[in-house]
Structure formats: C-alpha cells, structure tokens
Amino acid sequence: MIGISACLGGALCRYDGKSQTVPRLMMLVQEGRAIMVCPEVLGGLPIPREPAEIIGGDGVTVWQDRAKVITVSGRDVTQHFKDGAVLAYQKLQKLGIDQLILKEKSPSCGSRMIYDGQFSGIKKSGVGVACAYFRQQGMQVMSDVEWLESLEEANGN
Numbered sequence: 001m002i003g004i005s006a007c008l009g010g011a012l013c014r015y016d017g018k019s020q021t022v023p024r025l026m027m028l029v030q031e032g033r034a035i036m037v038c039p040e041v042l043g044g045l046p047i048p049r050e051p052a053e054i055i056g057g058d059g060v061t062v063w064q065d066r067a068k069v070i071t072v073s074g075r076d077v078t079q080h081f082k083d084g085a086v087l088a089y090q091k092l093q094k095l096g097i098d099q100l101i102l103k104e105k106s107p108s109c110g111s112r113m114i115y116d117g118q119f120s121g122i123k124k125s126g127v128g129v130a131c132a133y134f135r136q137q138g139m140q141v142m143s144d145v146e147w148l149e150s151l152e153e154a155n156g157n
C-alpha cells in the first residue's frame with residue numbers, strides 16, 4: 001500500500017474544486033493498493049479555496065518559521081497547512097504507509113518544484129509543507145512526474 005495526493009487519485013479537492021487525475025494512480029486506489037490524502041483539506045481549508053503559495057522559502061523553511069503560506073488575497077494559512085501535514089502523516093502512519101506519490105508543484109505536496117511565491121506562474125526548486133514534514137518523519141516521497149517517468153523507463157520507453 002502507498003499513499004498518494006488525493007487529487008491524483010481523482011478526488012475533487014484542488015483549490016479550484018477540480019482533480020488532477022492520473023488514471024494509473026486512480027486505478028491503484030480502486031484496487032485498494034493506494035490510499036488518498038489531501039493535507040490542505042485535512043488542515044481545515046475548504047473546496048474551493050483561494051490559491052496559496054509559500055512566501056520567503058519553501059516547505060522546509062515554513063517548519064523553521066522562516067517562511068509562510070499566504071493566499072493570493074494575503075491571508076496567512078500557514079497553520080492550516082501545518083495542521084494538515086501532521087494529520088495526513090498520522091493517518092498514513094496508522095496504516096503503516098511510508099511510501100508516497102505526491103503532486104508536483106503544490107505548496108503542500110510538491111517534492112521538487114513549487115511556485116515562487118509571487119503568483120506569477122514561475123516555478124522554483126523547493127518542496128511543499130506536507131512533503132517537507134513527511135520526509136522529516138522518514139517517509140519516502142516521489143512526485144507524480146517522477147513516478148510516471150519511472151514507469152516509462154521500466155517499459156523501455
């Protein structure tokens with residue numbers, strides 16, 4: 001069993017009320033081989049919600065209290081993001097899951113890239129708040145992009 005970002009498995013939990021479905025991951029959920037978590041919703045944020053980005057760093061520096069998660073209108077939602085990361089971790093840990101496939105570029109789930117905090121559409125290297133927490137707890141995190149690339153490599157493409 002693995003854990004995946006809920007939006008990758010077909011849940012309509014993104015900030016815009018949509019999913020980011022990866023059909024092969026949705027299939028794993030349907031087969032009972034993957035469990036879905038959405039840290040932002042677990043942290044008490046609604047669907048839909050304002051887009052948010054990490055200002056002044058990335059998920060690692062958020063946990064060091066050196067960066068914040070701010071919505072496009074300027075609301076500080078850092079605590080929601082932190083609470084959701086902890087609750088998602090607890091849910092996964094109870095199920096004995098320590099391998100995750102998370103949505104790239106999300107301020108929660110990003111594992112290699114996030115947006116730059118200016119709401120300009122520009123990406124930068126960095127991790128999201130939940131990803132940083134999961135890794136601090138010793139979990140293995142891979143992005144959806146890396147996972148699909150690894151499948152293609154395994155298929156010799």
Ligand code: SF4
Pocket residue numbers: 005006007008013014015037038039040041103106108109
């Ligand atoms: S927090 Fe993660 S699971 Fe939830 S919508 Fe964002 S990327 Fe998807």
